[in-house]
Amino acid sequence: MAEVTRTLSDLEQATDFTRRHVGPDAEQTQAMLSELGVNSLNELITQTVPDSIRLDDALAMDDSVTEADALSYLKGLADQNVVNKSYIGMGYSNTLVPNVILRNVLENPAWYTAYTPYQPEIAQGRLEALLNYQQMVMDLTGMDLANASLLDEATAAAEAMTLCKRSNRKKSMTYFVADDVQPQTIDVIKTRAEYFGYDVVVGNPLTDLETSDAFGMQLQYPSTYGDIKDIKSLIKTAKDLKVMVSVATDPLALVLLKSPGELGADVVLGTSQRFGVPMGFGGPHAAFFAASEKLKRSVPGRIIGVSVDANGNQALRMAMQTREQHIRREKATSNICTAQALLANMASFYAVYHGAEGLKTIAERVHRLTAILANGLKAKGVELNDTYFDTLTLTLPETQAVVYQRALDAGCNLRQTGDNKLGLTLDETTTAADVAQLLDVVLGEGHGLSVAELDAEITAGAATGITAEMRREDAILTHPTFNSYHSETDMLRYLKKLENKDYSLVHGMIPLGSCTMKLNATAEMIPVTWPEFANIHPFAPADQTQGYLDMINELEAMLVEITGYDNVSMQPNSGAQGEYAGLLAIRKYQEANGQGHRDICLIPSSAHGTNPASAAMMGMKVVIVECDENGNVDVADMRAKAQQHADNLSALMITYPSTHGVYEEEIVEICDLIHKNGGQVYMDGANMNAQVGISKPGLIGSDVSHLNLHKTFAIPHGGGGPGVGPIGVKSHLAPYLPGHKVNASGVVSTDNGAVSAAPYGSGAILPITWAYIKMLGKSGLKRSTQLAILNANYMTEKLAAHYPVLYRGRNNKVAHECIVDIRPLKEASGVTEEDIAKRLMDYGFHAPTMSFPVAGTLMIEPTESESKVEIDRFIAAMVQIREEIEKVQSGVWPADNNPLCRAPHTQSDIMTAEWERPYSREEAVFPNTATRENKFWPMSNRIDNVYGDRNFICSCPSIDSYRD
Structure with missing residues (x-):
């Protein structure tokens, strides 16, 4: 019998999460250390990191816990949250996430581990989803163009304020905000305005706008209290005063209401959260932002545009404002660098799955239930707003506290609005039984009202909160994409079709310098969709969010x-x-x-x-x-x-x-x-x-x-x-x-x-980072950093024999990334850093960061999650590309007809009857053994950026293009 030599401590360490997170095993680690001429990770860190900043002691934290233990503890925290029925509203609503989208997008690493589509040839799937999002927003808002999402409704409103200022020649420094805008939006607008030097005036636009001398105005439609005001006349008054108008709105309400675009708005914004994205204690949710054609060059954030590739085929890319702040720096009008692409994709798929008729059914049902509740309450003498979509503000016959507490006792959260008033907002999860319960909550039991009878009264002609004059008459979501995938089978296949067009971490390394595309462990992601985290309103009472607050407090302490x-x-x-x-x-x-x-x-x-x-x-x-x-x-x-x-x-x-x-x-x-x-x-x-x-x-x-x-x-x-x-x-x-x-x-x-x-x-999504830190613990966190540095230095040494490395630190070492200088090669051969980036796609890789922070370079970061095997695969590709560059430099391949300048290559390329190129089809698409074993196919040839900007289109291609 073999002797047992490992202790319990040894066995537990062998199951440590760290070995799952970091790529290199002990043998690979030692091999890379040997290549660098050092004996240990500690020796490498001593050579690399200045003495003056190195920690002498370990972090004062617990060591790692297993995935099972971390999830069990986190589930205990989640169980402390109370998931009441939320009627708080204020821009956050319960929603039914279609399961086909939940499983195949939100919980799918092929969608959530992808990078920003700066390399569009291998991002056509998510670009199409974002283009759908823009089309959805344009249709609902009635505006000429929309961007591909912003961070949330409040910050989108702040962006609208600065857009109005720079687009209006009026000398005013005053921004007018209607007093029925969401209070959190007013809060953020005031914060943003202070250091721009704007004076924010909050008031009633009917009485206060004319004397404010404002350059812009923010409205809410419907208002935070639920009423639907005549914003058309408000906008006309504003235009007469040379005041630009931004309207914050609700996308589900716009399915039924006249669009702000039709009513004259310059900018329309809001949150798409209720289109199939959980509340999640406040986010992440995709804000939408739409504007008139004349403002297209002032719209903040990313815009997806239609262009063509090198063969004239239609293809998508990010247009115009892409990374504007990186180009204009201190002259930029916004510092936005990221968006909410994953959540925008979910919202767009929600609209694709339901289509116009499905959304109308959802919206009409929400409004019908609201009307039943409103009519019942009015019948019993409760004062409330006459116009509404889904939100009622009640002036109560009893004190606010009594009804509010009665709601809590019934498992319902209402909104306290002051002045002895309560607000409540219905949504697509509301049922007839919920409405009956709300009648009991507000009126007390024994009121004698019947939901069925109230519904029959509406059928017989009783009023609702939307008049005929308010209802929209134009068609929405007429594009084929929104009318083709309403069965789950069709939707599943559409999602898979788009997924197959995109490169993500499920395919291979994304070696982006500065962007740290590391493992997003499944165990870290699982809690995001737990109902106890997903279905909590950000303004829920504190005693219902104790689990969230404990988790956040623990995360803050660890950070x-x-x-x-x-x-x-x-x-x-x-x-x-x-x-x-x-x-x-x-x-x-x-x-x-x-x-x-x-x-x-x-x-x-x-x-x-x-x-x-x-x-x-x-x-x-x-x-x-x-x-x-x-x-x-x-x-x-x-x-x-x-x-x-x-x-x-x-x-x-x-x-x-x-x-x-x-x-x-x-x-x-x-x-x-x-x-x-x-x-x-x-x-x-x-x-x-x-x-x-x-x-x-x-x-x-x-x-x-x-x-x-x-x-x-x-x-x-x-x-x-x-x-x-x-x-x-x-x-x-x-x-x-x-x-x-x-x-x-x-x-x-x-x-x-x-x-x-x-x-x-x-x-x-804060549970992700909580789990990451907990499962790595103090030792795993340090080892992750050490291996990130090891992987980067190993890659640097291997690439340095073939490419100039621009910067190194002490002892000729780099930190966690290196910059490869392509400029000498470009001068000698004409091959650019973009050519190398596109050619890497043929080898099955996403490109490193191009031309940042130095033009004409590639910044490469392998992270700690990549194994030596994957790093060596990337190095081999870069070495072979260097050999290809030499063929161009020596004249074996013409400068204008070689696999670098014509990269990436698609399946269509190798299927052409004619092949008038000095390299073979095999060299084009299967340049090495690894690509034969596991090929990722780019969906487009190189995309023409200049054409896309000169022919700016940010909506879904026409029906004719589908026929073609």
């Missing part, structure tokens, strides 16, 4: 330990919004200390474009600090500019490790320098994947950072969002973290303005 900060706010729901919130805290802190004049923000030339855009949005003046020839911040230039602007220096925004992928030795000195000159240090958390467990931004000397939970902490990218960008701050900045004026939970400070619609931003 405090990981970062070395003192407090964390989970509210920002994107990285760029985290930047904004961090700078907001700095400015508020300085104002409170009599230093509100400080408005200079130093930013290295290598920084993300969101950094200067965020600074500009905070009313800061951006001063660029140069980088030296090694890619490091030029400390001499930094010192000179910090001293030059010492009297007005507000902040430094710096990324660490640097955007160039190295640990700068002088980072502690840089932080000290800024502090000595009166400024605060904002450390961009984009590269936190190279810090966790081995360093801490708070200990390095920074005052605030945002954390990209969708990068470092495993929340998936979802094809372009969701993201989460919480901020960590030192104690002196903690009083200036985002607050929230609508805060039933009672936990978030309400002293400060909000930056997101919900108090905890995208609460539904």
Whole structure:
């Protein structure tokens, strides 16, 4: 019998989650270490990371727990939440997520692990879904164009405000907001307006607009209280006063109501949450944003456009505003870098699955139930709004508290609106039995009303809340896509067809520098769709959300330990919004200390474009600090500019490790320098994947950072969002973290303005990061960082023999990513970084980050989740591509007819009768053994970006194109 040598501790360590998360096993790890000439991970870290910032001790956290234990504990927290029937409304409604969409999109890694479609040839599926979303929004809003989603309704309204200002020549600095706009939207608008210098006036547009001298106005249709006002006459009055008008609205209501576009709006926005996306304690949800044709170049965010590929075939791509902030930097009109693509896709599929008739049935049913309730209450003397779609505001015969408590006792959440009034909003999950229960709640038992009799009265002609004049008459969703997939079989096949067009982490490595496309473990994703997390309203009473709050408090505490900060706010729901919130805290802190004049923000030339855009949005003046020839911040230039602007220096925004992928030795000195000159240090958390467990931004000397939970902490990218960008701050900045004026939970400070619609931003996906940290524990977190650094350095060494590597740090090492310089090869051969990116698709890879932070380069990040086998596959592809470049350079292949400039290659290419190319069909599509064994086929040839912008179309292709 073999001797048993492993202890229980050894056996438990062998089942540790870390070995599932990291790609390289012990043998692969040792092989890569040997290639680098080091004996251990600790030796590699000592050679790579400056002594001044390395942690001496392990994180003060628990060690890893198993997947089963983590899920069991999290289920216990979820069970503390109380899932009442929610009638709170305020832009958040219960919804029935079609199971075919739940299983095949929301729970499908082929959809949620995809990257933003910057490489459209391998993203045609999600681009089509987003184009459907835009068409859906255009149809419902009656506007000329729409974008592919924003973060939430409140921040979309803030974007509308700035659009109105830059599009209106009127000199006014006043923005008018109707007093019946959602209160969380008013909160966010006020926060955003302050540092733009806008004066926000909240009032009744019927009486107050004319005297406000505003440049723009925000309306809500239907209002937050449910009534449907005559916004056509309001808009006409506004236009006469040269006031631009933005209308926030409800997409389900627009199925029945005249569209804001028909009524004259300039901008229409809202949330698509109730189109099949769970409430999730506030998010993530896709906001929609639509505008008139004349405003198309001012619309924020991403817009999907129709173009053609190299063979003239129709293809989709992101158009116009794509990454605008990276191009215009401090001159950008928005800092938006991410969207809500996954949730926009879900909403678009909801519309595709139901179609116009299905949506009308849902909307009519919701309205019918609301009318039954309204008529019954009116019959008993309850005062309420005469016009409505799904929301009633009641003036109660009893005190508000009595009825509110009676509702709670019955398992129902109503909205308290003040002045002895209660609001209630019905939705597609409401039943006739629910309406009967609500009648009992409001009136008390024994009222004698019957739902069936009230329904019969409406059939006989009793009034409802929508008059004939209010009803829309134009057709919606007439495109074939919305009229073809109403059976589950057809819908399933449509979803699969689109899925097959897209490259995601299920296919192979996505080696994007700065974007950290790592494993999104299944165990981390499972809790997102648990009803106890998915079906909670963001403004539910605190005693119903204790599980959520405990989970969030635990997550905040873990992030405090990981970062070395003192407090964390989970509210920002994107990285760029985290930047904004961090700078907001700095400015508020300085104002409170009599230093509100400080408005200079130093930013290295290598920084993300969101950094200067965020600074500009905070009313800061951006001063660029140069980088030296090694890619490091030029400390001499930094010192000179910090001293030059010492009297007005507000902040430094710096990324660490640097955007160039190295640990700068002088980072502690840089932080000290800024502090000595009166400024605060904002450390961009984009590269936190190279810090966790081995360093801490708070200990390095920074005052605030945002954390990209969708990068470092495993929340998936979802094809372009969701993201989460919480901020960590030192104690002196903690009083200036985002607050929230609508805060039933009672936990978030309400002293400060909000930056997101919900108090905890995208609460539904926070369990992902909680599980990621819990299952890795202190040792696994550190090992993940060590292996990210090992994988990057191994790849760097292997590629350096074939491509110039632009920047390296101490001991010739890089951090978690490297930059390969294509410019010398381009000069010698004509082959560009884009050619290499497209050719990688033929080898079965997504391209690295192109031309950022240096034009003409590729920034590559393998992450810790990729094994040596996958990394070697990528290296082999890059080496073979280098050999192909040599054939172009030597004249074997013409510069204008080779597999690089004609990449990517599709199935259609190799099926053509003629093949007038100097390389074979096999070289085109099966360049190596790996591609023969497992081929991913690009769906389009190279797409013509210029054509797409010159022939701007952001709607679904015409019916004729389908016939063609």
